[in-house]
Amino acid sequence: MEAITIIRSRTVVMPTKDIDTDQIIPARFLTTISREGLGKFLFNDLRLDDQGRINKDFVLNQPDASGCEILVGGNNFGCGSSREHAPWALLDYGFKAVVSTEIADIFTHNSLKNGFLPIVVDTDTHTTLLEHPGMEITIDLAMQKLTLDDGTAVKFPIDAFSRDCLLQGIDQLGYLQQQLAAIEKFEESRSWKP
Amino acid sequence: MSTQETLHNKVWNEHVVVAETPDSPAVLYVDLHIIHEVTTPQAFSLLREKTLPVRHPELVLATMDHSTPTTPVSSFKDLEIVGAGVARQIRQMEKNCQEFGIELLGFGSSSRGIVHVIGPELGATQPGKTIVCGDSHTSTHGAFGALAFGIGTTEVGHVFATQCLLQRKPKTFEIRVEGKLPVGVTAKDLILAIIREIGVNGGAGYVIEYRGSAITAFDMESRMTVCNMSIEAGARAGMIAPDDTTLNFLHGLPRAPQDADWDVAVTRWNELRSDDGAKFDKSVTFAAHEMQPMVTYGTNPGMVIGINEAIPDKRSDPSFRKALDYMQLEVGKPMTEYVVDVVFIGSCTNSRLSDLQAAANVVKGRKIAEGVRMLVVPGSQQVKQKAEALGLDRIFTAAGAEWREPGCSMCIGMNGDIAGKGQLTVSTSNRNFEGRQGVGARTVLASPITAAASALAGKVADPRAYLQE
Numbered sequence: 001m002e003a004i005t006i007i008r009s010r011t012v013v014m015p016t017k018d019i020d021t022d023q024i025i026p027a028r029f030l031t032t033i034s035r036e037g038l039g040k041f042l043f044n045d046l047r048l049d050d051q052g053r054i055n056k057d058f059v060l061n062q063p064d065a066s067g068c069e070i071l072v073g074g075n076n077f078g079c080g081s082s083r084e085h086a087p088w089a090l091l092d093y094g095f096k097a098v099v100s101t102e103i104a105d106i107f108t109h110n111s112l113k114n115g116f117l118p119i120v121v122d123t124d125t126h127t128t129l130l131e132h133p134g135m136e137i138t139i140d141l142a143m144q145k146l147t148l149d150d151g152t153a154v155k156f157p158i159d160a161f162s163r164d165c166l167l168q169g170i171d172q173l174g175y176l177q178q179q180l181a182a183i184e185k186f187e188e189s190r191s192w193k194p
Numbered sequence: 195m196s197t198q199e200t201l202h203n204k205v206w207n208e209h210v211v212v213a214e215t216p217d218s219p220a221v222l223y224v225d226l227h228i229i230h231e232v233t234t235p236q237a238f239s240l241l242r243e244k245t246l247p248v249r250h251p252e253l254v255l256a257t258m259d260h261s262t263p264t265t266p267v268s269s270f271k272d273l274e275i276v277g278a279g280v281a282r283q284i285r286q287m288e289k290n291c292q293e294f295g296i297e298l299l300g301f302g303s304s305s306r307g308i309v310h311v312i313g314p315e316l317g318a319t320q321p322g323k324t325i326v327c328g329d330s331h332t333s334t335h336g337a338f339g340a341l342a343f344g345i346g347t348t349e350v351g352h353v354f355a356t357q358c359l360l361q362r363k364p365k366t367f368e369i370r371v372e373g374k375l376p377v378g379v380t381a382k383d384l385i386l387a388i389i390r391e392i393g394v395n396g397g398a399g400y401v402i403e404y405r406g407s408a409i410t411a412f413d414m415e416s417r418m419t420v421c422n423m424s425i426e427a428g429a430r431a432g433m434i435a436p437d438d439t440t441l442n443f444l445h446g447l448p449r450a451p452q453d454a455d456w457d458v459a460v461t462r463w464n465e466l467r468s469d470d471g472a473k474f475d476k477s478v479t480f481a482a483h484e485m486q487p488m489v490t491y492g493t494n495p496g497m498v499i500g501i502n503e504a505i506p507d508k509r510s511d512p513s514f515r516k517a518l519d520y521m522q523l524e525v526g527k528p529m530t531e532y533v534v535d536v537v538f539i540g541s542c543t544n545s546r547l548s549d550l551q552a553a554a555n556v557v558k559g560r561k562i563a564e565g566v567r568m569l570v571v572p573g574s575q576q577v578k579q580k581a582e583a584l585g586l587d588r589i590f591t592a593a594g595a596e597w598r599e600p601g602c603s604m605c606i607g608m609n610g611d612i613a614g615k616g617q618l619t620v621s622t623s624n625r626n627f628e629g630r631q632g633v634g635a636r637t638v639l640a641s642p643i644t645a646a647a648s649a650l651a652g653k654v655a656d657p658r659a660y661l662q663e
């Protein structure tokens with residue numbers, strides 16, 4: 001995995017609350033056996049109408065959205081199904097981070113393991129972002145700092161371990177494998193076996 | 195040392211391989227890993243890339259349910275009917291399990307079914323186990339006092355390779371339900387009411403423990419319905435302490451401990467309850483007697499109203515407006531005014547024998563309304579066989595419903611079972627998200643008896659008017 005340090009980009013804003021992973025990528029696209037190429041199904045049913053034509057009103061289809069790497073979503077982004085296809089699709093489409101006031105638990109886990117940043121900010125910062133689509137902002141992972149275009153900076157929380165893995169481009173499986181001696185000892189010493 | 199522990203903490207502590215620090219999460223051991231065809235192919239690919247074996251193939255329970263069709267299929271040629279992608283995914287699952295030495299309860303197995311239905315019915319789901327699956331409704335297994343939660347595909351790969359996960363300990367949330375549920379009000383109505391109250395993110399960061407007299411009075415199938423939808427409140431897991439009801443359910447099941455092992459296990463399981471005075475991070479109490487049949491009106495499982503209540507006016511909220519627009523519903527009207535196109539009885543929330551029995555009791559000797567399509571999809575081959583032995587299939591087909599093969603079916607529109615654009619479906623599943631049951635399909639979540647009553651009425655209906663002996 002590539003190391004991540006700083007992301008600077010204009011934002012795309014989807015203010016709706018509770019954007020679930022079924023919207024991010026509908027289930028009928030989950031029959032794939034690969035993790036590649038899912039970007040073309042991102043927000044499929046919002047991006048395209050039922051004839052498969054581009055829905056011009058949808059925010060990702062606006063000319064300003066092109067090249068944006070940061071998505072600003074409503075509260076409780078990524079709720080619902082545990083499908084990792086959701087962060088895979090977001091990454092493949094070109095997004096590198098989502099900013100919201102709350103991001104669902106399993107989606108957060110899945111994102112951090114794939115180098116997609118789930119950034120949680122306070123309501124005031126979120127409101128500013130919602131009101132100014134297209135604002136150029138900077139996410140500094142090492143400093144855990146999000147900076148708005150006027151220079152205002154806010155800290156964001158992120159699991160320290162995941163942050164360090166991402167900053168160094170380390171795969172978490174490698175870390176787990178280093179714990180093998182402890183795992184073996186646990187297996188031998190437990191009082192009952194599953 | 196006299197510390198009072200919660201049920202969750204007891205199970206958690208028993209599985210810590212390496213303790214959590216501020217800089218690193220805990221390494222948590224997994225006792226049972228349930229897998230299916232949709233969220234595993236990329237994890238198997240990871241093993242191949244790194245030339246790793248599955249560390250404990252004997253701790254994996256594998257089946258196929260999500261993309262498998264529920265029309266009878268006897269050959270792969272039939273599968274192509276649903277789609278080439280589905281056929282390829284199912285073939286890949288067979289190949290993966292074979293290559294990595296995992297027993298697959300696949301086509302032709304009398305144990306095949308929805309992941310969260312077969313774990314319990316085989317006795318693989320047991321108190322005190324840690325159970326994971328690449329599916330968010332893994333919380334279902336918490337009904338047995340297991341710590342069970344959904345994981346992503348990368349984590350599926352972690353468990354394959356190491357039998358462990360990197361986890362931070364969640365907080366604990368006590369939900370007490372005291373008293374007795376009125377007639378016609380089910381576990382499904384209770385959990386919908388709870389989600390309405392605490393919100394679709396009310397459980398975020400927590401493991402919920404359901405307690406109180408209404409919960410202990412439930413049979414295992416109702417307990418599973420409650421724990422199943424914990425994820426719809428954003429919780430990591432839901433749990434219920436094991437008791438005699440749990441033991442009676444498990445005793446004699448093929449994968450439960452047998453003979454002397456059973457007695458040893460029971461001694462251990464009897465410790466699995468929150469001690470008196472154990473501290474929860476958060477706590478709420480509900481009164482069971484105040485409950486009524488519940489239905490959803492919006493596009494998340496927290497948008498819930500009583501069956502005779504009017505859709506509330508929250509038009510100042512743009513998300514609410516978007517949801518009502520999608521659902522084509524009006525503020526101020528009760529759901530009972532709306533015509534139903536499809537009724538779906540199934541999914542890991544409500545496809546067990548007691549669910550089908552309750553629905554059959556409503557439709558018995560009656561006909562579903564003109565123009566309504568009703569699908570009844572048992573949760574597993576075992577449920578199907580038991581239901582057929584009781585004649586439930588004939589009750590449903592005589593009423594005009596379709597009796598299908600087991601699978602996730604219309605819970606997730608990826609196996610050929612979908613509702614059409616704009617069609618209103620009363621569904622016993624767990625998610626009413628936009629497009630979940632087909633592009634433009636409108637989903638109303640309800641209990642099996644509300645769903646069955648709605649099929650008869652041709653409109654969303656109060657089940658209490660349709661209950662019979």
Ligand code: SF4
Nearest residue numbers: 331541542602605606
């Ligand atoms: S029935 Fe629905 S929620 Fe349950 S496992 Fe299948 S797809 Fe997931």
